[in-house]
Amino acid sequence: MLELASLQAGYGASNVLHGLSLSVNQGAFCTLIGANGAGKSTTMKAIAGLLRPVQGSIEFEGQRIDHLPAAQIVTRGIALVPEGRRVFGPMTVRENLQMGAFTKLYPRSTAGNRQVETRLEFVLETFPRLRERLPQQAATLSGGEQQMLAIGRALMSAPRLLLLDEPSMGLAPLIVLQVFAVLRQLQRSGLTVLVSEQNASVALAHADHGYVIESGRIVLADSAARLHDNDKVREAYLGI
Amino acid sequence: MEQVANLLLSGLSSGSVYALVALGFNVIFKSTGAINFAQGEWVMMGGMVAATSYAAHWPLGLAILCAVLAVVMVALLSERLILRRIKKPTALAVTLMMIAIAICSKSLVMLLLGKNPANLPGFSGSEPVLWFNLRIHPQTFWIVGITCLVMLATHWFFERTVLGRAMRAVAAQPEAAALCGIEPRMAMALSFGLAAGVGALAGTIITPLTLTSFDHGTVLGFKGFSAAMLGGLGSLPGALIGGVALGTLEALAGGLISSHFKDAVAFVALLLTLFLRPTGILGRGAVEKV
Numbered sequence A: 001m002l003e004l005a006s007l008q009a010g011y012g013a014s015n016v017l018h019g020l021s022l023s024v025n026q027g028a029f030c031t032l033i034g035a036n037g038a039g040k041s042t043t044m045k046a047i048a049g050l051l052r053p054v055q056g057s058i059e060f061e062g063q064r065i066d067h068l069p070a071a072q073i074v075t076r077g078i079a080l081v082p083e084g085r086r087v088f089g090p091m092t093v094r095e096n097l098q099m100g101a102f103t104k105l106y107p108r109s110t111a112g113n114r115q116v117e118t119r120l121e122f123v124l125e126t127f128p129r130l131r132e133r134l135p136q137q138a139a140t141l142s143g144g145e146q147q148m149l150a151i152g153r154a155l156m157s158a159p160r161l162l163l164l165d166e167p168s169m170g171l172a173p174l175i176v177l178q179v180f181a182v183l184r185q186l187q188r189s190g191l192t193v194l195v196s197e198q199n200a201s202v203a204l205a206h207a208d209h210g211y212v213i214e215s216g217r218i219v220l221a222d223s224a225a226r227l228h229d230n231d232k233v234r235e236a237y238l239g240i
Numbered sequence B: 001m002e003q004v005a006n007l008l009l010s011g012l013s014s015g016s017v018y019a020l021v022a023l024g025f026n027v028i029f030k031s032t033g034a035i036n037f038a039q040g041e042w043v044m045m046g047g048m049v050a051a052t053s054y055a056a057h058w059p060l061g062l063a064i065l066c067a068v069l070a071v072v073m074v075a076l077l078s079e080r081l082i083l084r085r086i087k088k089p090t091a092l093a094v095t096l097m098m099i100a101i102a103i104c105s106k107s108l109v110m111l112l113l114g115k116n117p118a119n120l121p122g123f124s125g126s127e128p129v130l131w132f133n134l135r136i137h138p139q140t141f142w143i144v145g146i147t148c149l150v151m152l153a154t155h156w157f158f159e160r161t162v163l164g165r166a167m168r169a170v171a172a173q174p175e176a177a178a179l180c181g182i183e184p185r186m187a188m189a190l191s192f193g194l195a196a197g198v199g200a201l202a203g204t205i206i207t208p209l210t211l212t213s214f215d216h217g218t219v220l221g222f223k224g225f226s227a228a229m230l231g232g233l234g235s236l237p238g239a240l241i242g243g244v245a246l247g248t249l250e251a252l253a254g255g256l257i258s259s260h261f262k263d264a265v266a267f268v269a270l271l272l273t274l275f276l277r278p279t280g281i282l283g284r285g286a287v288e289k290v
């Protein structure tokens, strides 16, 4: 479904990704694990169109998307939950969710409006906590609620591929488990999921497949279970 | 007593216009972080185009509509042809470009519409309305009424419509907004169109009281900017409060102290705001972002 081939990308003159390749199958739950500065966020940004690759290609459902800007990638069916959540703080929870479906609401159409209604209901069923908070300002939510809102906002565009950049960052262990349980549930109902994580133990415990990224290259790719038992991974990322 | 009431009324009408100019500054500041130095020129251009069309025997309403549309077009073209070419539209780059656009707009008006002062008639004549002992120019009602309407409409747009909310989203988190499918350039174009339209309208409603000419824009822009700073840069209600406060102070200083003082008030207000409360009356620390 998603195919990254010899991707090179970076900021200005300095390259961060040096020929990174990975592929995500339809319906899979994949994780990208790596240390600080390994290039996880850079990879996610390149896929979502926030960063234009210098070289290499990104294919989604058989079509190259590496030349598209972020605002168009959403319409192709990819949604990214950015690192640090980035909710629209001064806006209400309802407005945040509505913005997630912006491409369906504008230009205006009755069909689009109806889709957004059903989608909102789906997101609120997935995160019942958000329903109670609909009229509340997003900035006043707790960290965990903001993460739920960020994921809910991404789901509002009805993506086929959901990308999450370090969803566990700054959250209590129990909330992290809840978030991953929801991701698992979404994947079971057909969504393809790719999560970048520093928290390798949680990520490998929940995902099916994993990639290990080190200084802009994939150094290991295997099933999550085998990565979990891999000596190098245990030493470097699980601290066992 | 009567003199003070008269001064307050004239302060209210010039303050309303400053509020509209400040609104333009705030809309663009919110969406790009830049200071739109062309705002005052757009106000002047609105007045000049309306006055020229009216002088060519167009009906007043049509002349005003034409002025608003023309200035919106100029703003959108500036955005499309100049700002869009900037590779990285940082706040500073956009601000500098707007200075250039301001100079070009002013020259354009001077070359096309001439250097002579131009005038519009009061929208319902200029026979003063008697109210208690006050003689009120009927244009005052138009100015205050239109300002209130524009403020309400802008509020409704940002709070209630999908596009308005999208612009707030871009202002809050530009990258996350792009991830939601909101084109950052669309938000920028929209804010320029809105600021220009409101500015041009401000120019047409004040012209019956003050006349206008190609060199009026800079001062109007400066006063609108002072009003925006006073109320809090980026805050929409701040524009209203800052504008009316500045207009009133100016009128009182001009009438009670000396008319020489009138133009200095905006300058003093701007300096005091910068020293004492850089976020303005209603601002919430947005200025530090620049």
Ligand SMILES: Nc1ncnc2c1ncn2[C@@H]1O[C@H](COP(=O)(O)OP(=O)(O)OP(=O)(O)O)[C@@H](O)[C@H]1O
Pocket: A011, A016, A034, A035, A036, A037, A038, A039, A040, A041, A042, A043, A083, A166, A198
């Ligand atoms: N906006 C930027 N400008 C310049 N360099 C950047 C920028 N963002 C990241 N980098 C650099 O790119 C490298 C990889 O960063 P990236 O954010 O992809 O790492 P990461 O794997 O997501 O790390 P973390 O776990 O800390 O989020 C780092 O060396 C970082 O300094």
Ligand SMILES: [Mg+2]
Pocket: A040, A041, A042, A083, A165, A166
């Ligand atoms: Mg990161």
